[in-house]
Amino acid sequence: MTDNKLINLVNISKSYGDNIVLDELNLYIRENEFLTLLGPSGCGKTTTLRIIGGFENPDQGQVIFEGKDITRTAPNERQLNTVFQKYALFNHLTIAENIAFGLKIKKKSKAYIDDKIKYALKLVNLDGFENRMPNSLSGGQQQRIAIARAIVNEPKVLLLDEPLGALDLKLRQDMQYELIRLKNELGITFIYVTHDQEEALTMSDTIVVMNQGYIQQIGTPEDIYNEPQNAFVADFIGESNIIPSIMIEDKLVNILGTNFACVDTGFGRNKPVDVVIRPEDIDLVKPEEGTIKGVVTSLLFKGVHYEMEVHAHGHDWLVHSTDLSPVGSEVGISVDPYDIQIMNKPESEDEEAVELEI
Amino acid sequence: MKIRNVLNTITPKTPSQKNGAGSLGIRNTKWLSFPYILWMVGFIIIPLIVILYYGLTTNDKLLTLDNIKSILDPINLRSLRLALELSFVSTVICLLLAYPLAMILNKSKMKSNSFIVMIIILPMWMNFLLRTIAWQNILERTGIINTVLKFFNLPMLNIINTPSAIILGMVYNFLPFMVLPIYNVLIKIDKDIINAARDLGANSIQTFLKIILPLSLPGVISGITMVFVPSLTTFVISNILGGSKIVLIGNVIEQQFRIGNWHAGSGLSLVLMIFILISMAILSKYDKEGEGGSIW
Amino acid sequence: MVKKFIERFYVGLILFFLYAPIIILIILSFNSSKSRSKWGGFTLHWYKELFKNQSIMNALYTTLIIAFLSALIATIIGTAAAIAINSMKKTPRTIMIAITNIPMLNADIVTGISLMLLFVAMRYTLGFTSVLISHITFNIPYVILSVMPKLKQLNPHTFEAALDLGASPVYAFFKVILPDIFPGVLTGFFLAFTMSLDDFVITHFTKGPEINTLSTKIYTEVRKGIKPEIYALSTLMFIAVLLLLVLINRRNADKREPIKKV
Numbered sequence: 001m002t003d004n005k006l007i008n009l010v011n012i013s014k015s016y017g018d019n020i021v022l023d024e025l026n027l028y029i030r031e032n033e034f035l036t037l038l039g040p041s042g043c044g045k046t047t048t049l050r051i052i053g054g055f056e057n058p059d060q061g062q063v064i065f066e067g068k069d070i071t072r073t074a075p076n077e078r079q080l081n082t083v084f085q086k087y088a089l090f091n092h093l094t095i096a097e098n099i100a101f102g103l104k105i106k107k108k109s110k111a112y113i114d115d116k117i118k119y120a121l122k123l124v125n126l127d128g129f130e131n132r133m134p135n136s137l138s139g140g141q142q143q144r145i146a147i148a149r150a151i152v153n154e155p156k157v158l159l160l161d162e163p164l165g166a167l168d169l170k171l172r173q174d175m176q177y178e179l180i181r182l183k184n185e186l187g188i189t190f191i192y193v194t195h196d197q198e199e200a201l202t203m204s205d206t207i208v209v210m211n212q213g214y215i216q217q218i219g220t221p222e223d224i225y226n227e228p229q230n231a232f233v234a235d236f237i238g239e240s241n242i243i244p245s246i247m248i249e250d251k252l253v254n255i256l257g258t259n260f261a262c263v264d265t266g267f268g269r270n271k272p273v274d275v276v277i278r279p280e281d282i283d284l285v286k287p288e289e290g291t292i293k294g295v296v297t298s299l300l301f302k303g304v305h306y307e308m309e310v311h312a313h314g315h316d317w318l319v320h321s322t323d324l325s326p327v328g329s330e331v332g333i334s335v336d337p338y339d340i341q342i343m344n345k346p347e348s349e350d351e352e353a354v355e356l357e358i
Numbered sequence: 359m360k361i362r363n364v365l366n367t368i369t370p371k372t373p374s375q376k377n378g379a380g381s382l383g384i385r386n387t388k389w390l391s392f393p394y395i396l397w398m399v400g401f402i403i404i405p406l407i408v409i410l411y412y413g414l415t416t417n418d419k420l421l422t423l424d425n426i427k428s429i430l431d432p433i434n435l436r437s438l439r440l441a442l443e444l445s446f447v448s449t450v451i452c453l454l455l456a457y458p459l460a461m462i463l464n465k466s467k468m469k470s471n472s473f474i475v476m477i478i479i480l481p482m483w484m485n486f487l488l489r490t491i492a493w494q495n496i497l498e499r500t501g502i503i504n505t506v507l508k509f510f511n512l513p514m515l516n517i518i519n520t521p522s523a524i525i526l527g528m529v530y531n532f533l534p535f536m537v538l539p540i541y542n543v544l545i546k547i548d549k550d551i552i553n554a555a556r557d558l559g560a561n562s563i564q565t566f567l568k569i570i571l572p573l574s575l576p577g578v579i580s581g582i583t584m585v586f587v588p589s590l591t592t593f594v595i596s597n598i599l600g601g602s603k604i605v606l607i608g609n610v611i612e613q614q615f616r617i618g619n620w621h622a623g624s625g626l627s628l629v630l631m632i633f634i635l636i637s638m639a640i641l642s643k644y645d646k647e648g649e650g651g652s653i654w
Numbered sequence: 655m656v657k658k659f660i661e662r663f664y665v666g667l668i669l670f671f672l673y674a675p676i677i678i679l680i681i682l683s684f685n686s687s688k689s690r691s692k693w694g695g696f697t698l699h700w701y702k703e704l705f706k707n708q709s710i711m712n713a714l715y716t717t718l719i720i721a722f723l724s725a726l727i728a729t730i731i732g733t734a735a736a737i738a739i740n741s742m743k744k745t746p747r748t749i750m751i752a753i754t755n756i757p758m759l760n761a762d763i764v765t766g767i768s769l770m771l772l773f774v775a776m777r778y779t780l781g782f783t784s785v786l787i788s789h790i791t792f793n794i795p796y797v798i799l800s801v802m803p804k805l806k807q808l809n810p811h812t813f814e815a816a817l818d819l820g821a822s823p824v825y826a827f828f829k830v831i832l833p834d835i836f837p838g839v840l841t842g843f844f845l846a847f848t849m850s851l852d853d854f855v856i857t858h859f860t861k862g863p864e865i866n867t868l869s870t871k872i873y874t875e876v877r878k879g880i881k882p883e884i885y886a887l888s889t890l891m892f893i894a895v896l897l898l899l900v901l902i903n904r905r906n907a908d909k910r911e912p913i914k915k916v
Contacts, residue, residue: 053553054557055553055557075553076558076561082554084553086550088553090555091573092573101568105559106559153558153559387741391734391750393731393734394732394798395750397731401788401790401791402757405769405771405772408775409764409767409768458664459668462661462664462665465661466665476899480899481672481673482852483891483892484675484888485852485869486854487854488880488884488885489676491690491880494690496674496675496678498691501691530675533668533671584759588762591761597876608763611763612763615767615770615859620771623767627763627768631764634759634760634764638759642752
């Protein structure tokens with residue numbers, strides 16, 4: 001990954017009728033980056049991808065590719081290729097013909113095309129599939145062919161629209177590793193759309209969390225997970241306890257009537273805030289050792305850990321722990337200061353959608 | 359998070375997939391098809407055997423090929439050739455008119471499919487004989503077109519009672535049967551398939567030739583059969599718009615039956631059926647299980 | 655912009671081509687002149703005459719009765735057959751579908767002639783029943799083709815679920831399967847009704863001299879000139895169907911509206 005900005009989206013807006021899908025979106029993508037657009041359905045992530053691919057025209061704004069404005073350029077004139085949601089393979093053509101499609105249009109020589117087909121099939125671990133028809137392949141195999149068909153054209157950027165969405169979980173995990181390997185071998189930029197936070201955390205260099213047409217947060221997977229900037233991101237990425245609290249002063253927050261030490265500063269004095277605490281960051285200790293006391297109300301075995309709910313100070317705290325505390329037992333809750341994440345409370349609905357300066 | 363994976367992978371596969379066809383879980387439904395099978399044998403298979411019997415025998419129940427050979431009679435041969443020509447031309451015209459129409463309708467995203475289908479088949483609710491008769495009104499010497507032409511002092515158009523009028527009648531009556539199958543195939547093409555072609559560098563003409571056209575072929579073939587067969591065998595359209603001088607093979611057969619010459623009529627029908635069978639064979643090759651082409 | 659205009663113009667032209675003869679027939683129904691080719695002024699006379707004309711009313715009655723009965727019987731036989739075909743294995747299913755396609759793809763003239771020859775060979779007098787049987791024959795495929803897609807969409811386990819909850823197979827069929835496939839059954843019925851109403855060729859060969867449907871009655875009048883009452887009748891029928899379809903469409907649109915807004 002370099003610092004070279006390959007694609008720059010400037011003030012992109014798009015609406016269908018009254019429904020605003022994207023509102024003045026700004027985003028850049030660096031060369032060689034694995035960037036993921038993450039968000040719930042209807043957040044505008046797919047529309048963003050389709051605008052980059054050229055399948056939708058933005059109502060307003062520009063798409064800059066290597067310094068050139070390509071906003072109105074037709075998809076077939078763009079130096080990028082797409083892997084579609086449901087693969088969109090040409091069912092009337094063989095696998096080889098599917099892969100050769102783009103190259104034949106560019107009038108490449110037959111030897112070159114044959115070479116490329118072999119190379120691409122090897123890359124996606126499907127050697128010898130040249131003469132099969134797409135219908136005779138499993139979902140995972142069709143997915144690989146869709147990727148092979150795109151990459152033989154040597155695009156600078158590969159756009160992937162929820163490419164693993166139709167696969168079952170085991171296969172999806174295998175494909176995640178495949179995609180990371182592919183990206184490393186090809187050394188090109190990936191723009192990846194998904195609603196699966198786990199997928200995003202596993203594969204990306206950069207995650208862009210979106211909701212209702214706005215970018216909520218941009219950052220590395222670690223940033224996004226450990227330091228969500230607002231309640232939406234915290235709630236969407238993994239499980240968490242989000243508790244309305246009061247920031248007493250720097251490094252001290254009052255949660256449900258009890259003061260907790262934290263590490264955040266600069267929120268002012270006696271200011272209402274939201275506190276995010278990940279369930280695995282809560283330590284259950286003996287009642288007298290905890291900052292606050294509570295009673296375990298439910299217990300589920302989840303394999304690697306137990307999931308417990310602790311009722312304390314009028315709030316049900318979600319706790320993940322490898323140690324078991326039986327239902328009904330009294331426990332103390334303790335949280336390390338750096339595991340408490342403080343977020344500004346949105347003053348109105350609008351502010352919930354933070355517009356980020358990039 | 360790993361736990362979730364385990365739980366998901368052990369989810370049992372749905373048993374319906376084993377049966378191939380969705381069997382509805384009803385164990386024994388075969389008997390439900392018995393009335394239909396009986397009906398089809400009684401009123402489709404046996405009648406076709408009867409026509410075969412009549413076509414291959416004489417009045418005295420002797421085996422003969424004369425009925426079939428009567429197609430070689432110059433008058434009959436000419437009527438067959440004319441029917442083939444006219445139905446070929448009208449099929450081509452229907453295709454040329456219908457394909458762009460189906461593409462425009464597909465693109466227009468009008469309120470709903472059923473609305474478009476309704477508009478195309480609604481004319482069929484006016485009796486087909488009457489609609490054809492109305493064309494007499496439009497085309498005849500004192501008809502609407504000529505009245506307009508006369509008003510502007512333009513030369514008269516004399517196509518009533520000519521093969522052109524018959525072609526027009528065929529195109530008019532059977533155009534919906536070409537539009538609907540093509541439209542139905544086009545709307546089923548995933549937009550992302552077309553996007554994928556564009557994405558891979560194809561311009562709109564290349565996308566049409568390499569993707570849309572081949573994918574719509576089942577609809578086209580189905581449309582061709584559904585226009586060609588009724589055009590080839592019609593006797594009504596030629597009767598109404600062609601006057602008494604133009605005789606198609608359908609007219610010949612109808613006439614044979616009207617004068618009670620059933621054996622000759624059956625023989626000629628068998629010849630006609632050869633052409634129908636050929637087009638049915640082509641259709642079934644392209645349209646497995648009737649998925650691509652049915653109009654409804 | 656220009657492209658859009660050309661497209662609209664093209665669609666308009668085709669629709670004009672399809673509807674022009676219908677407009678002419680409607681105009682003719684108000685023409686006081688008995689001749690097809692002369693306009694004698696506006697009149698409602700033929701609409702009044704229509705109901706007094708016994709032979710037209712008889713033909714209408716025969717047409718409607720045959721259309722209704724043949725559609726009904728074809729719907730029952732066809733729906734049952736569709737359910738059976740749907741659960742068959744691949745080979746018998748392919749054979750059944752091929753047979754189903756025969757009357758749809760075969761020329762009407764051949765179907766008509768073959769049925770007529772069958773009735774004659776069986777020494778069965780041509781008349782109402784022979785027409786009815788013929789119409790049922792060519793209607794069943796339309797029903798099957800309308801019901802099959804609905805059956806394919808059906809969740810195969812709902813029937814088992816009903817049995818599991820204690821329903822008898824017959825009860826389960828009427829309460830669980832039939833409601834789900836009912837739109838297809840209804841479409842099949844309407845298609846069959848329409849096809850029967852519009853048929854001329856097969857009726858022409860199988861009807862015998864005793865009865866007439868509207869189609870065959872019109873055909874006998876082609877040479878000597880159509881009675882204007884016929885124009886009036888078909889205008890009424892066309893308008894009735896038009897209203898019915900508009901109503902159905904409106905109702906469906908109303909039903910769909912709230913879901914769209916979500």
